[in-house]
Amino acid sequence: MSSRFLSACAIASTLLLISACSHDPETLKRDHMARGDQFVAAKNFDAAIIEYRNAIQQDPKFTDAYRKLTSSYLARGDARSALRSAEMAAELAPDLPAVQLEAGNLLILAGRFNDAKVRAEKAITSDPKNVQARILLGNAIAGLKDVDSAIKEFEAAIRLDPTLAGGYTSLAIMKATQGDMNAAERSFRDAINADPKSVAARLALAQFYLSRQRVADAEQTMQQALAVSPRDQLANLAMAVLYQGTNRKQEAERYLRAAVDADPTPRVTLSLADYYIGQRRLDDAEPLLQKIQPDPHLGTMATLRLATIELLRGRPDDSLRTLDKILAAEPKNGQALAAKADVLRQQHLLDDALRTIDASIAAEPTLAEAHFIRGRILAAKAQTQKAEQAFNEVLRLNPRAAAAQVELARLRLSTGATDRSITLATEATRMDPRSVDAKLVLAHGLILHRDYEQADTILKSLVEAAPKVPAVHTEMGLLRAATHDQLGARQSFTRALDLDPVYPAALGGLTALDIAAGKIGDATSRLDRLVAAWPKDAGLLVIAAKAELHAKNPSKAEGLLIRAIDANPSALAAYSLLGQLYLSQKKLDAALVQFQKLADTQDRPVGALTIIGMIYQIQGRTADARAAFERVLTFDASAGVAANNLAFIYAENGGNVDLALQLAQTAKSALPNQAEVHDTLGWIYVKKNELPLAVASLRRSLEIDPANLEASYHLGLAYEKQGNRADARRMLEQYLRLDSTSDRSTEVRRRLAAFGA
Numbered sequence: 230m231s232s233r234f235l236s237a238c239a240i241a242s243t244l245l246l247i248s249a250c251s252h253d254p255e256t257l258k259r260d261h262m263a264r265g266d267q268f269v270a271a272k273n274f275d276a277a278i279i280e281y282r283n284a285i286q287q288d289p290k291f292t293d294a295y296r297k298l299t300s301s302y303l304a305r306g307d308a309r310s311a312l313r314s315a316e317m318a319a320e321l322a323p324d325l326p327a328v329q330l331e332a333g334n335l336l337i338l339a340g341r342f343n344d345a346k347v348r349a350e351k352a353i354t355s356d357p358k359n360v361q362a363r364i365l366l367g368n369a370i371a372g373l374k375d376v377d378s379a380i381k382e383f384e385a386a387i388r389l390d391p392t393l394a395g396g397y398t399s400l401a402i403m404k405a406t407q408g409d410m411n412a413a414e415r416s417f418r419d420a421i422n423a424d425p426k427s428v429a430a431r432l433a434l435a436q437f438y439l440s441r442q443r444v445a446d447a448e449q450t451m452q453q454a455l456a457v458s459p460r461d462q463l464a465n466l467a468m469a470v471l472y473q474g475t476n477r478k479q480e481a482e483r484y485l486r487a488a489v490d491a492d493p494t495p496r497v498t499l500s501l502a503d504y505y506i507g508q509r510r511l512d513d514a515e516p517l518l519q520k521i522q523p524d525p526h527l528g529t530m531a532t533l534r535l536a537t538i539e540l541l542r543g544r545p546d547d548s549l550r551t552l553d554k555i556l557a558a559e560p561k562n563g564q565a566l567a568a569k570a571d572v573l574r575q576q577h578l579l580d581d582a583l584r585t586i587d588a589s590i591a592a593e594p595t596l597a598e599a600h601f602i603r604g605r606i607l608a609a610k611a612q613t614q615k616a617e618q619a620f621n622e623v624l625r626l627n628p629r630a631a632a633a634q635v636e637l638a639r640l641r642l643s644t645g646a647t648d649r650s651i652t653l654a655t656e657a658t659r660m661d662p663r664s665v666d667a668k669l670v671l672a673h674g675l676i677l678h679r680d681y682e683q684a685d686t687i688l689k690s691l692v693e694a695a696p697k698v699p700a701v702h703t704e705m706g707l708l709r710a711a712t713h714d715q716l717g718a719r720q721s722f723t724r725a726l727d728l729d730p731v732y733p734a735a736l737g738g739l740t741a742l743d744i745a746a747g748k749i750g751d752a753t754s755r756l757d758r759l760v761a762a763w764p765k766d767a768g769l770l771v772i773a774a775k776a777e778l779h780a781k782n783p784s785k786a787e788g789l790l791i792r793a794i795d796a797n798p799s800a801l802a803a804y805s806l807l808g809q810l811y812l813s814q815k816k817l818d819a820a821l822v823q824f825q826k827l828a829d830t831q832d833r834p835v836g837a838l839t840i841i842g843m844i845y846q847i848q849g850r851t852a853d854a855r856a857a858f859e860r861v862l863t864f865d866a867s868a869g870v871a872a873n874n875l876a877f878i879y880a881e882n883g884g885n886v887d888l889a890l891q892l893a894q895t896a897k898s899a900l901p902n903q904a905e906v907h908d909t910l911g912w913i914y915v916k917k918n919e920l921p922l923a924v925a926s927l928r929r930s931l932e933i934d935p936a937n938l939e940a941s942y943h944l945g946l947a948y949e950k951q952g953n954r955a956d957a958r959r960m961l962e963q964y965l966r967l968d969s970t971s972d973r974s975t976e977v978r979r980r981l982a983a984f985g986a
Contacts, residue, residue, distance in 0.1 A: 254287040254288060255287075255288075257283075257284075257287045258283075258284040258285075258287035258288045258291055258294070259284075261280045261281070261283040261284035261287065261294075262280070262281070262284045262293070262294060262297070264280045265277045265278075265280030265281045265284065265294075265297060265301075266297070268280060269297070269300075269301060269304075272304075272494075274301045274302075274304045274305045275305065275525060275526075277297075277301045278298060278301045278302065278305070281294045281295075281297050281298040281301060282298065285298070290321055292318050292321045292322045292325075292328065295314045295315070295317050295318035295321065296314075296315075296318050296328065296331065298314040299311045299314045299315040299318065299331060299335075302314060305526060306496055306526065306527075307526075308335070308339075311335060312332075312335045312336065312339055315328075315331050315332040315335050316332050316336075318331065318332065319331070319332035319333075319348060319351075323351055324355050325355070326351075326352035326353075326355050326356045326359050326362055329348040329349070329351045329352040329355075329362070330348070330349075330352055330359075330362060332348050333345045333348035333349050333352070336348060349362050414434075418434065421434065425457075426457055426458075427457075428454045428457055428458050428461050428463070428464050429463075431450050431451070431453055431454035431457070431464075434450050435447040435448075435450040435451045435454070435467065435471075438450060444471070447471060448468075448471060451464060451467055451468045451471060452468075454467075455468065459487075460487065460490075460491045461491070462488045462491045462492055462497065465484040465485070465487040465488040465491065466484070466485070466488045466497070466500065468481075468484040469481040469482075469484040469485045469488065469500075469504070472484070473504070473507075478504075478507070478508060481504060482504065485500060485501045485504050486501065488500070488501075489501050495521045495524045495526070495527040495531075496527060498517055498520065498521055499517075499518075499521060499527060499530060499531065499534075501517060502514045502517040502518050502521070502531070502534060503534070505517070506534060506537060506538065506541070509541065511538045511541060511542060514534070514538060515535065515538060518531040518532075518534050518535050518538075519531070519535075522535075529555060529559065529562065529564075529565070530564075532551060532554070532555055533552075533555070533564060533565060533568055535551055536548045536549075536551040536552045536555075536568060536572075537568070539551055540572055540575070545572050545575065545576055548572050549569060549572055549573075552565050552568055552569045552572070553569075556569070561592040562592070563589045563590070563592040563593030563596045563599060564589075564593075564596065564598070566585055566586070566588050566589035566592060566599070567586060567589040567596065567598055567599040567602050569585050570582045570583075570585035570586035570589060570599075570602050570603075570606065571602045571605075573585060574602065574605060574606050574609060577609075577767070577796070577797040579606055579609055579610050582602075582606045583603070583606050583607070583610070586599055586602050586603045586606060587603070589602075590603065595626055597623050597626040597627045597630060597633075600619050600620075600622045600623045600626065601619070601620070601623045601630070601632065601633055601636075603619040604616045604617075604619030604620040604623065604633070604636055605636065607619055608636065608639075608640060610830055610831075611830055611831040611832070612831065612832035613640055613643070613644060613832065613833060614832055614833065615832055616636075616640060617637060617640055620633040620634075620636050620637045620640075621633075621637070629660055629661075631657045631658075631660040631661035631664050631667055632661075632664070632666065634653055634654075634656055634657035634660060634667070635653075635654065635657045635664065635666045635667045635670055637653050638650045638651075638653035638654040638657060638667075638670045638671070638674070639670050641653060642670065642673060642674060642677070647674050647677045647678050648678070650670065650674040651671060651674040651675065651678060654667055654668075654670040654671035654674055655671060657670070657671075658671060665691060665694075665695050665698060665700075665701065668687050668690075668691055669691070669700055669701065669704055671687060672684045672687045672688050672691075672704050672708070673704060673707070675687070676704075676707055676708050676711055679711075681708060681711065681712055684708050685708060688701065688704055688705045688708060691704075692705060697728060698728075699725040699726075699728045699729040699732040699735060700725070700732075700734070701725075702721045702722070702724040702725035702728070702735065703721070703722065703725040703732060703734045703735040703738065705717075705721040706718045706719075706720075706721030706722040706725065706735060706738050706739075707734070707738060709721055710738060710741075710742065715742060715745075715746070718738065718742060719739065719742055722735045722736075722738045722739040722742070723739065726739065730759060730762075730763075731759055731763050731766050731768070731769045733768035733769070733772065736756075736759075736768075736769065736772050737772050737775075739752075740752045740756065740772055740775070740776055744776070744779050749776065749779055749780050750780075752776045752779075753773075753776050753777060753780050753782075756769070756772065756773040756776055757773070759773075760773050760789070764792075765792075765796040766796070767793040767794075767796045767797035767803065770789045770790070770792050770793035770796065770803070771789075771790065771793050771802050771803050771806065773789050774786040774787075774789035774790045774793065774803075774806060775806065777789060778806075778810065783810060783813075783814065786806075786810060787807065787810060790803045790806055790807040790810070791807070794807070807823045808820045808823035808824040808827065808837075808840065811823060812840075812844070817844050817847060817848055820840075820844055821841060821844055824837045824840050824841050824844070825837075825841060828841065833864045833865065834864070835861055835864050835865050835868050835871075838857050838858075838860055838861045838864075838871075839857075839858070839861050839868065839870050839871050841857045842854045842855075842857030842858045842861065842871065842874060843870075843874065845857060846874065846878075851878060851882060854874070854878060855875065855878050855882075858871040858872075858874055858875040858878070859875060862875065866895070867895060867898070867899050868899070869895070869896045869898075869899030869900035869903070869906065870896070870900070872892045872893070872895040872896040872899065873892070873893065873896035873900070873903075873905060873906050873909050875889075875892055876889040876890070876891075876892035876893040876896060876909050876910075876913065877889075877909045877912070879892070880909070880912060880913045880916055886913060886916050886917055889913050889916075890910075890913050890914075890917065893906070893909050893910040893913050894910065896909065896910075897910055902933060903933070904930045904931070904933040904934035904937045904940060905930070905937075905939070906930075907926045907927065907929045907930035907933065907940070908926075908927060908930040908937060908939050908940040908943060910926045911923045911924070911925075911926030911927035911929075911930060911940070911943055911944070911947065912927075912939075912943045914926060914947075915943060915946060915947050915950065918950070920947055920950055920951050923943075923947045924944065924947050924948070924951070927940050927943050927944035927947060928944065930944075931944065936967060938964060938967050938968055941960050941961075941963050941964040941967065942960075942961070942964050942973065942977065944960045945957050945958075945959075945960035945961040945963075945964060945977075945980075948960060949980070954984055957984070958981060958984055961977050961980060961981055962981065964977055965977055965978070965981075
């Protein structure tokens with residue numbers, strides 16, 4: 230046997246040995262575990278997850294790998310995947326209390342209290358004196374709303390280990406749930422006494438104080454937690470949240486920076502970037518976000534924030550380009566689609582925005598933010614009912630979404646439902662006591678309700694808490710105007726415009742004050758300067774048009790309204806005002822076009838269709854008028870003007886007189902002080918030969934408007950049918966004093982001549 234052959238055999242044997250070793254599952258899984266641990270130490274959790282998964286492939290019952298996989302998922306912020314691996318570990322090791330506790334605590338966070346209870350009971354079966362298991366069981370039972378049983382479990386945990394803070398903390402939470410706040414506070418303090426170095430116990434007490442609106446106590450307790458552990462990331466973040474929530478945003482920065490310094494993970498860095506965006510410190514936020522962009526999990530979120538920065542810098546086209554880059558790589562990214570839809574909404578491209586937000590919701594149906602943006606888009610399109618449905622869906626997905634409640638309150642205000650708006654806004658302030666928007670909508674509803682004292686209390690607190698918000702000063706101006714404090718109103722509107730020179734409500738309020746004071750020239754000069762500076766601001770253009778109408782400059786007003794519609798095709802006020810202008814100029818066809826455009830944009834176009842019907846009546850197009858009014862009543866069966874006019878059409882054109890009577894009575898209920906409504910009702914009674922009722926209604930019409938020609942004529946005919954020639958003559962002569970030249974006046978003279986004969 231040659232040495233060459235021996236050498237070859239040796240090499241082959243060695244290769245076979247290496248191959249056999251490399252395919253031994255036990256060795257492979259240990260190797261993968263070791264590499265996974267190395268990646269965790271380097272905080273490369275994505276690589277660690279891959280290694281732990283590889284270990285599980287070698288041994289599907291490898292409990293330790295599942296546990297480490299759970300920890301890595303949590304470090305990456307993937308709670309859903311962490312729960313799956315924790316449950317698998319718990320199934321594989323039913324007798325290990327620590328494994329049951331890991332799964333049980335994640336199940337509590339997921340709201341699966343029954344499953345958490347099962348895990349706690351398994352842990353207690355294995356170790357009846359396990360305090361953490363007792364606390365887990367108490368939390369699970371509490372989640373199932375069995376508060377008394379939960380308290381018993383927490384008390385049992387405290388008896389087992391009086392030095393463990395968690396038992397006291399959980400017991401305190403249950404006492405608070407029962408409404409015994411003094412007992413709850415004592416238990417929180419017992420938790421701190423049991424473990425003076427427990428940061429978690431102090432943070433729990435601070436949260437309790439916040440829930441009781443004891444902000445100073447909460448701040449002091451958080452400071453004590455930081456004294457125990459100055460670099461504790463959670464304590465620093467909690468302090469930052471407290472300062473941001475109490476309008477002390479400048480003080481929050483140092484704690485956010487401390488949290489990042491303690492552990493500069495992408496998620497915490499993102500929180501600091503969000504703070505800077507909220508403070509409009511865009512140059513500080515941008516480099517932080519650029520650092521996060523390469524992260525495989527939060528990189529997209531960072532890019533979304535960068536798109537927001539472009540928008541805040543007044544560069545919507547750049548913002549859209551950034552979002553389109555995300556969507557090129559992830560076409561069904563719901564958040565990117567929602568962000569794009571919101572940019573399109575702000576550019577008044579509402580149809581494109583609606584299509585984009587619908588795509589977002591199709592991609593991620595439970596994304597509450599998308600439904601919120603959809604509601605805003607629909608509100609801008611005046612599709613009130615659909616907007617309400619969208620905001621209610623937000624609340625279904627997130628019952629604590631105060632912003633959606635605010636939008637619902639705002640919609641109710643726009644429809645005149647002031648009482649309901651106040652109720653909704655009050656609930657929103659309860660959900661989020663720090664919401665400026667909620668308090669503003671509540672204050673506006675109270676002003677409309679003439680509850681000026683309560684509105685004043687709310688607005689004074691807002692002026693102090695949010696002095697740089699134009700809407701706050703605007704609302705104060707509206708309150709001052711409502712209480713006839715013209716000087717105070719002017720000062721408030723001016724302060725709002727110092728902050729935002731084209732803030733619509735403040736500009737409209739100041740313009741109205743000028744007009745009321747006979748200073749129309751001052752108003753139009755100021756508006757001319759603003760229009761020159763902001764030539765495409767639709768809200769500004771509409772306000773300027775209104776001022777020009779007051780100044781008797783209809784041609785200039787028309788030009789401004791056309792420019793407003795060009796700048797924002799959804800500027801409903803511009804369509805309405807332009808239609809009214811054309812009506813006043815007897816440009817009926819042009820008015821029809823504008824009001825038809827307005828009706829096409831609305832889901833309940835009651836007002837626009839009513840005006841369309843009235844124009845048709847003026848033009849003698851009775852069938853078209855009838856169809857328009859009938860359509861109005863399908864949207865609102867109590868619409869007074871449409872019901873009145875349709876009743877008159879039915880009565881005059883051979884329609885169903887009984888149906889006409891029902892419609893006239895509906896109109897009377899809706900518009901009890903309108904002379905025309907009583908005239909219509911009286912005339913229908915004349916047609917039905919119910920003359921005493923006819924006379925009563927027609928006399929009421931003339932009490933409201935003594936110069937009402939129609940009522941004078943109809944009352945004269947009613948008296949004539951009664952045989953009361955003296956009163957008939959008196960009313961017909963009154964008619965001639967008001968109208969002596971029309972075709973009807975000839976017919977009235979003929980009747981009077983017949984009386985004389």
